[in-house]
Amino acid sequence: MGSEILERANASTGKILANVSPSHLALASPCASWQVRDVLNHTVGNNSWFEAIAREGVAPDRPNNAAPDETGGDYVERFRNSSAQAVAAFESAMDKTLDLGFAQMPA
Numbered sequence: 451m452g453s454e455i456l457e458r459a460n461a462s463t464g465k466i467l468a469n470v471s472p473s474h475l476a477l478a479s480p481c482a483s484w485q486v487r488d489v490l491n492h493t494v495g496n497n498s499w500f501e502a503i504a505r506e507g508v509a510p511d512r513p514n515n516a517a518p519d520e521t522g523g524d525y526v527e528r529f530r531n532s533s534a535q536a537v538a539a540f541e542s543a544m545d546k547t548l549d550l551g552f553a554q555m556p557a
Contacts, residue, residue: 452540452541452544453537453538453540453541453544456536456537456540457533457537460497460529460533460536460537461533463493463529463533464526464529464530464533467490467493467494467525467526467529468526470486470490470525470526472521474486475487475490475521487521490520490521490525491517491518491519491520491521492517493529494517494520494525494528494529494532495517495518495520496517497529497532497533497535497536498532498535498536499517500536500539500540501532501535501536501538501539501540502539503548503549503550504536504539504540504542504543504546504548504557505539505543507543507546507547507548507549508548508549508551509548509549509550509551540557543557544557545557
């Protein structure tokens with residue numbers, strides 16, 4: 451199995467993000483103590499983080515595991531672009547062991 455699962459998951463998530471408007475960002479989310487803004491930052495930012503892991507084999511440093519603020523501008527398009535980059539990176543990394551910083555895992 452390759453990166454198809456990631457591609458399908460990101461396509462599904464992209465459809466959900468397309469329905470999130472800036473007016474939703476301050477709303478509570480199902481995640482305890484997180485607003486919609488926090489979930490969006492986590493979701494969009496982690497595509498780039500995992501893409502870097504797949505490409506380099508090791509997690510980039512992210513102090514306090516903080517995701518960047520992705521809520522300005524067109525976050526849906528950034529998610530789509532970062533999704534495509536993550537899928538492409540994983541397509542060539544499926545035989546690698548990746549260092550996530552807290553554990554080593556197969557891609």
